[in-house]
Amino acid sequence: MTGTFHHRQELLRREAEAQLRDRPLPTWQKRVLHRFAAERDNGWYPLLNQFAPHTPRQRPDLVLVGRMGVLVVLLREAEPDWEDSRAAFVWTAELLAGAAIGSGMLSESVLRTVVVHPIEHTGRKGRSADHLAITEDELDRLLKRGERILTADEALALAKHLDSRTFDLTPIMWNSQRIPRQRGSVPEVLQEPVAPSSRRPFRDWRYFLDDAQLGAVRRSFSGPAQISGPAGTGKTTLALHRLAYLARRGDGKLLYTAPLDRVPERAAGRFGQMAPELSGQIEFASLHGWARDFLAGRGRSADVDEQEVRRAFDAVWSRDEVLRGVRNSREYWKDEIDRVIKGRGISSLDAYRTVSRKGRGGQLPADFRSHAWRFYCDYERELSERGVFDHNDVLKRALAELERRPLPRQYTAVVVDEAQELTVIGLRLAHAISGDEPDQLLLVGDGQQQALAGGWRLSDAGISLHGRGEVLRNDYRNRGMVLERAGQVEAINRYDDGPSLPLSAALPVRSGGRVVEWHGEDQERALLGALLALDDGSSAAIITQSESATEHWLRVLRDAGITTLPLATWDGRDTSDTLVGTVLEAKGAEFRTVFLPAEPAPPADSHEDRETHERRRLVAMTRAQDHLWLSHLH
Numbered sequence: 001m002t003g004t005f006h007h008r009q010e011l012l013r014r015e016a017e018a019q020l021r022d023r024p025l026p027t028w029q030k031r032v033l034h035r036f037a038a039e040r041d042n043g044w045y046p047l048l049n050q051f052a053p054h055t056p057r058q059r060p061d062l063v064l065v066g067r068m069g070v071l072v073v074l075l076r077e078a079e080p081d082w083e084d085s086r087a088a089f090v091w092t093a094e095l096l097a098g099a100a101i102g103s104g105m106l107s108e109s110v111l112r113t114v115v116v117h118p119i120e121h122t123g124r125k126g127r128s129a130d131h132l133a134i135t136e137d138e139l140d141r142l143l144k145r146g147e148r149i150l151t152a153d154e155a156l157a158l159a160k161h162l163d164s165r166t167f168d169l170t171p172i173m174w175n176s177q178r179i180p181r182q183r184g185s186v187p188e189v190l191q192e193p194v195a196p197s198s199r200r201p202f203r204d205w206r207y208f209l210d211d212a213q214l215g216a217v218r219r220s221f222s223g224p225a226q227i228s229g230p231a232g233t234g235k236t237t238l239a240l241h242r243l244a245y246l247a248r249r250g251d252g253k254l255l256y257t258a259p260l261d262r263v264p265e266r267a268a269g270r271f272g273q274m275a276p277e278l279s280g281q282i283e284f285a286s287l288h289g290w291a292r293d294f295l296a297g298r299g300r301s302a303d304v305d306e307q308e309v310r311r312a313f314d315a316v317w318s319r320d321e322v323l324r325g326v327r328n329s330r331e332y333w334k335d336e337i338d339r340v341i342k343g344r345g346i347s348s349l350d351a352y353r354t355v356s357r358k359g360r361g362g363q364l365p366a367d368f369r370s371h372a373w374r375f376y377c378d379y380e381r382e383l384s385e386r387g388v389f390d391h392n393d394v395l396k397r398a399l400a401e402l403e404r405r406p407l408p409r410q411y412t413a414v415v416v417d418e419a420q421e422l423t424v425i426g427l428r429l430a431h432a433i434s435g436d437e438p439d440q441l442l443l444v445g446d447g448q449q450q451a452l453a454g455g456w457r458l459s460d461a462g463i464s465l466h467g468r469g470e471v472l473r474n475d476y477r478n479r480g481m482v483l484e485r486a487g488q489v490e491a492i493n494r495y496d497d498g499p500s501l502p503l504s505a506a507l508p509v510r511s512g513g514r515v516v517e518w519h520g521e522d523q524e525r526a527l528l529g530a531l532l533a534l535d536d537g538s539s540a541a542i543i544t545q546s547e548s549a550t551e552h553w554l555r556v557l558r559d560a561g562i563t564t565l566p567l568a569t570w571d572g573r574d575t576s577d578t579l580v581g582t583v584l585e586a587k588g589a590e591f592r593t594v595f596l597p598a599e600p601a602p603p604a605d606s607h608e609d610r611e612t613h614e615r616r617r618l619v620a621m622t623r624a625q626d627h628l629w630l631s632h633l634h
């Protein structure tokens with residue numbers, strides 16, 4: 001038996017010798033390839049770089065696919081630069097994009113970079129952050145030992161996929177057309193039950209792009225462009241890949257920003273895992289943070305004293321009788337000033353009288369507009385008497401300063417994530433930061449997830465997209481059941497100027513999942529019970545509509561001895577603590593399990609509040625990857 005086996009291996013080795021005879025490869029490399037070829041009967045499929053031994057520096061010499069995964073192999077005399085081995089990895093990973101036909105379960109975790117050195121190599125060996133370095137006499141370590149993470153059919157399907165995606169790799173000792181299907185049909189690569197990646201931390205997932213994403217990563221746009229698509233469709237992922245792509249291409253300045261505080265910080269963390277070598281080339285800053293630093297750089301202070309701003313508003317609010325009569329909601333009028341009057345840069349009552357209030361819920365009679373205007377003037381006076389300014393003022397000042405004196409060095413690209421939350425002033429500022437060159441401003445957003453008062457169009461900031469951009473459709477985050485439930489939320493999209501898709505039209509890449517609709521009286525007990533029953537230690541978050549509810553749940557959990565972390569301070573890193581926070585704080589993030597406790601609904605008379613409430617609910621539900629727990633009080 002063993003004799004026959006060795007005989008067979010010897011035959012394969014000789015066949016490989018014949019096949020590679022004319023290749024001008026160094027002898028030691030040929031030996032390595034013969035060895036790989038001899039493993040064909042054990043389900044290894046080698047694909048050789050057609051340029052080998054003159055393989056471009058940032059490409060693999062060989063890709064070897066087998067049940068232990070996809071090996072990105074570099075045959076090198078000397079240790080390769082870290083950037084080169086990383087680039088070879090990324091190149092292969094990108095070729096595998098879309099291999100997850102329909103299932104999306106393929107993740108970067110199936111790939112490993114291995115550097116094989118000739119036997120006499122005396123330099124560093126072993127595992128480093130980026131690759132495993134071995135000498136040719138240690139090949140058994142690769143071929144025989146290790147966890148089997150793919151089925152034989154999956155390995156073959158991946159090898160065929162690689163073969164069909166590029167002319168750079170050529171199968172050796174196997175022919176992708178001729179290899180018969182094994183046991184029935186070739187499966188969709190990595191379907192659920194066998195997918196090891198589903199058990200791994202989900203951060204492994206984010207490196208593979210589908211065709212729509214990949215197209216948009218590299219496209220050049222002739223003006224501002226927009227990436228839209230429902231929750232979980234990989235908009236941020238795409239934006240980060242685009243930045244990485246641009247960073248690799250040149251040395252220009254790149255900016256990733258968002259109108260919400262924590263979003264850029266968490267994106268920076270994601271980027272750091274994806275392309276650590278490029279992290280230094282990209283600035284991650286909230287729009288306010290950027291404006292503040294920019295003004296400080298020009299010798300102008302721009303710190304906002306939140307407490308004093310609040311006091312200024314409250315002073316005016318406490319004096320007013322009329323507005324309360326129309327709508328007795330402090331938040332509503334605060335939004336009217338922040339998001340409509342100041343947010344749109346309206347500078348006269350006449351302009352305010354005629355402004356479209358689309359998305360602001362109901363009409364305001366003309367005399368209330370003049371009253372709201374007086375209220376605003378009063379607020380401005382309060383601010384100036386107290387010698388403070390609010391967040392809108394910071395953006396406005398930065399915009400004025402940029403108009404006065406543009407940036408000495410332009411950004412190559414500016415990405416604005418969560419763009420639907422911008423105000424018009426914010427949008428103008430982002431536009432001004434990105435400068436005049438086309439192809440610089442990329443807006444990433446989804447109108448159904450708008451959680452702050454909006455009611456403007458891109459044209460209000462002088463931006464037109466002319467159809468530039470991409471609409472994504474595959475939901476990689478939410479499992480089928482979660483997506484179906486969230487898709488039922490009536491979240492009206494008031495934002496998009498360009499084409500868009502509602503969540504109900506998104507296609508779940510991962511099926512299954514679980515949604516629990518809990519009805520009863522004692523939701524604290526029920527939620528704690530469900531939380532404690534989670535056995536896998538994976539991420540869980542309680543998402544609330546209000547800050548007071550966040551405080552309440554933090555207390556409840558702490559009293560129950562459960563370790564918690566407020567979402568407001570979470571930087572996006574993996575944690576076993578239970579995260580608790582508001583929808584706004586959870587934006588852009590994802591958790592394996594999400595709990596949505598019941599909270600009092602907004603007043604029935606306020607149309608807009610209800611709309612925003614529904615959109616926020618959609619955001620909250622779509623943070624859940626696998627499990628969603630909803631409570632309904634009785």
Ligand SMILES: Nc1ncnc2c1ncn2[C@@H]1O[C@H](COP(=O)(O)OP(=O)(O)OP(=O)(O)O)[C@@H](O)[C@H]1O
Nearest residue numbers: 206208209210231232233234235236237476477588
């Ligand atoms: N092509 C892909 N293959 C596998 N996973 C992907 C792919 N694209 C994105 N993902 C994963 O899907 C999840 C959601 O991606 P991302 O956060 O980029 O979506 P988004 O559209 O920005 O979401 P939201 O608008 O809800 O914040 C992430 O875990 C990401 O790693």
